[in-house]
Amino acid sequence: MFEVVIGLEVHVQLNTKTKLFCSCATSFNHKQNSNTCPTCLALPGALPVLNRSVLEKSVMFGTAVNATVNRTSYFDRKSYFYPDSPSAYQITQLYTPIVEHGTLQIDFEYGTHKIIRINRAHIEADAGKNIHDGEISKVDLNRAGTPLLEIVSEPDMRSSEEVILYLKKLHAIVRYLDISDANMQEGSFRVDVNVSIRPKGDEKLYTRVEIKNINSFRFIQKAIEIEVARQIEAWEDGVYDDEIYQETRLFDQAKQQTRSMRGKEEAADYRYFPEPDLLKVAVDDTMFETFRNIPELPDVKRERFVSEYGMNEYNASVITASPEMARYFEEMMEQGISAKNATTWLTVELQGRFSGDVNIDNSPVNAPTLGLLVKRIEDQTISGKAAKEVLDYLMEHDAEVDAVIEKLGLRQVSDTGAIEKIVDEILAANPDKVEEYRNGKEKLFGFFVGQTMKASKGSANPQAVNAILKSKLG
Numbered sequence: 001m002f003e004v005v006i007g008l009e010v011h012v013q014l015n016t017k018t019k020l021f022c023s024c025a026t027s028f029n030h031k032q033n034s035n036t037c038p039t040c041l042a043l044p045g046a047l048p049v050l051n052r053s054v055l056e057k058s059v060m061f062g063t064a065v066n067a068t069v070n071r072t073s074y075f076d077r078k079s080y081f082y083p084d085s086p087s088a089y090q091i092t093q094l095y096t097p098i099v100e101h102g103t104l105q106i107d108f109e110y111g112t113h114k115i116i117r118i119n120r121a122h123i124e125a126d127a128g129k130n131i132h133d134g135e136i137s138k139v140d141l142n143r144a145g146t147p148l149l150e151i152v153s154e155p156d157m158r159s160s161e162e163v164i165l166y167l168k169k170l171h172a173i174v175r176y177l178d179i180s181d182a183n184m185q186e187g188s189f190r191v192d193v194n195v196s197i198r199p200k201g202d203e204k205l206y207t208r209v210e211i212k213n214i215n216s217f218r219f220i221q222k223a224i225e226i227e228v229a230r231q232i233e234a235w236e237d238g239v240y241d242d243e244i245y246q247e248t249r250l251f252d253q254a255k256q257q258t259r260s261m262r263g264k265e266e267a268a269d270y271r272y273f274p275e276p277d278l279l280k281v282a283v284d285d286t287m288f289e290t291f292r293n294i295p296e297l298p299d300v301k302r303e304r305f306v307s308e309y310g311m312n313e314y315n316a317s318v319i320t321a322s323p324e325m326a327r328y329f330e331e332m333m334e335q336g337i338s339a340k341n342a343t344t345w346l347t348v349e350l351q352g353r354f355s356g357d358v359n360i361d362n363s364p365v366n367a368p369t370l371g372l373l374v375k376r377i378e379d380q381t382i383s384g385k386a387a388k389e390v391l392d393y394l395m396e397h398d399a400e401v402d403a404v405i406e407k408l409g410l411r412q413v414s415d416t417g418a419i420e421k422i423v424d425e426i427l428a429a430n431p432d433k434v435e436e437y438r439n440g441k442e443k444l445f446g447f448f449v450g451q452t453m454k455a456s457k458g459s460a461n462p463q464a465v466n467a468i469l470k471s472k473l474g
Contacts, residue, residue: 001200002235004228006163006193007155007208010170011148012180013126013188014057020125020147021048021091028186032131032140040145042087047277054147057179058098058123059283059291061149064173065118067102069292071283075123075275083139084128092150094272097122098281104153104173105299106165111313116166117154124148143187149179155194155205160224164217167191168321172298176323184215191220197231210248211258223251227258301326309339318347324360331367337374345374349388353395365394372401380461386410412461416468419452419460423468426451437473445469 019026022039038046062069076094102118126148128141151170157163171189174180182189196208211227214220227249234243249258283291296304298320305316320326325346332342350363350370358364373394377387382405390404397404405411426448427434437444452465 002197002232003200003202004158004224005155005196005198005205005208006157006159006224008151008153008157008163008166008194009192010151010153010167011126011190011192012151012174012182013190014054014147014149015178015180015188016051016053016057016147018051019145020051020054020123021145022046024145026146027142030142032138033142035142036144040086041141048091050278050281051147054123055098055281055283055287056291057177058121058149059288060177060179060294061121061151061174062099062102063292063294064177064297065099065102065104065121067118067121068100069283069288070096070098070100071288072096073098073281075278075281076272077275079271082127083137084130084141084144086128086141086144090125090127091275091278092124093122095274104166104169106162106169107317108165109314114156114162116156116162119152119154121149121151124150155196155208160221160228163193163224164221167217167220169298172321172323176297177294178323184217187215190215193220193224193227195224195227195231197228197235207244207246209244209246209258211251212248212261214251219251219253222253222256223258226251226256230258298326305339309333311339311343315339315343319343322360328360328363328367332371332374335368335371335375337371337378341374341378342371345370345387345391349391353391364396364398365391369394369401376401376405380412380463381405382410382412383458383462386412386458409457410459412459416464419456419464420468420472422452422455422460423448423465423472426455427472434473445473448473 024035074096078090097120099121126146128144131138193211194208196206234240248261302316302320319329
């Protein structure tokens, strides 16, 4: 039996207006090489100047994960030669990063938890982007110099499930803090996975393999499972030392395999040394207290929802998984509705109608409107079935809830006199079934309910229908 050992390096692109060391705009999908200057092109004589906003966002993150925020940190130069790095080095933080020794709690389905240690989070400049076009490769340097916060975990994860729980929690935190849009498809949240195995009970750390450039949670989970199987097979076949060595691999989704990319360098290979063009980074008391002022995070919000709205932990976790979802839910609750109904109509009915690029951010039905629709169910203006018709209409038309109810003729009839008249007609038309019911065939009750609802075109109050039928049928 083997134990899996996994640590993660997550590169979070910070959502600053300008780059880490110059005033060029950070951008996505702008014309290639349009947002560049002598500094991010590493032209002779150009000197870097630290973006204060990067420092603020880094301190916010350190506060959110209960880490040590170093009041004095330093930049270092990491040498490597790639076409997308015009300077032939990267400015990063190796020896004294801005954030160290944090923790992040992951939550399992059945209410148990685990703490994953965060070794560090350091500031660094991103490289450009290689574009491969047949036999020609091009370089776009718009991204060169974009600020990154690299978050490095300890090797505390023991399964692909734990990895995904950790990543989803980390993804939620950086979005709640509003320090990154964390868009995986656009490269704002990039994950490198370090995987190794060892016999159960063994404390030794064996050869780790790094898997890079995976752009979805689903692919990350699959890549880990495939790489673990490869390493276990090599161990069991007696060729572990020959086939498993420290390297960087890519995940080939089409072939469902990991494949070698290059040998993995050690720190010495990068020839780190203190960055000579930048002073030390000092966070004074005023800056420190200002930067530590962070919004309510998902764990705190989840516990508040459980306490304030009487929700169970699972539903509260679903709702607080993203700041947009939590904000939408709270706006719905301003209508004075139950949390249970709000959750169902948000997560099942509304989201079940999303398709294509439609999501909670650009939903055609806003939170006050959906909240009012739920309120109209609870005050028995319409039935749940009718509310679905109203929601279908609202997905296609900009209209008011009450106006749509009237337009579609869906207002629920609670007038007992009107319902009694319909029930009397149904019973008079079906004397044989009335007799069967009174002789013990109680399943026919549903028939009478259905006929009454049909005769009322679905507008009769179901509770009133049930009560009147029970009375009439004895």
